[in-house]
Amino acid sequence: MDDIIKAIEARIWNAQERYGNFASTHEALGVMMEEWDELRDEIRANNFSAIVHECCDLAAVLIRIARDISTNEGTQKRSMK
Numbered sequence: 001m002d003d004i005i006k007a008i009e010a011r012i013w014n015a016q017e018r019y020g021n022f023a024s025t026h027e028a029l030g031v032m033m034e035e036w037d038e039l040r041d042e043i044r045a046n047n048f049s050a051i052v053h054e055c056c057d058l059a060a061v062l063i064r065i066a067r068d069i070s071t072n073e074g075t076q077k078r079s080m081k
Contacts, residue, residue, distance in 0.1 A: 004056065011060035021068050025079040028065040035061050 022028040039054035068075040 004052075007056045008059045008063065011056060012064055015060060015064060021072050022065065022075055023078055024075060025065070025069065028061070028068065028075075032058070032061045032065065 022031070035054065035058040039051065039058055042050040042054050
């Protein structure tokens with residue numbers, strides 16, 4: 001389990017370094033849906049190692065969304081109508 005947590009943490013850190021905070025919840029939703037689609041494709045293919053990889057990717061995005069909404073007023077402001 002620790003390896004999975006470390007993999008998710010690494011993905012979060014790498015995404016933050018490369019892309020920064022989400023511009024809005026709408027951007028975050030787009031990224032999350034892309035990861036969801038990739039996970040769904042791997043589940044349909046019964047590609048078990050890829051399923052684990054995509055689960056970690058999706059988890060990292062969801063944690064980033066929760067963190068940005070909780071701590072970043074810019075993301076909140078850009079997400080409101």
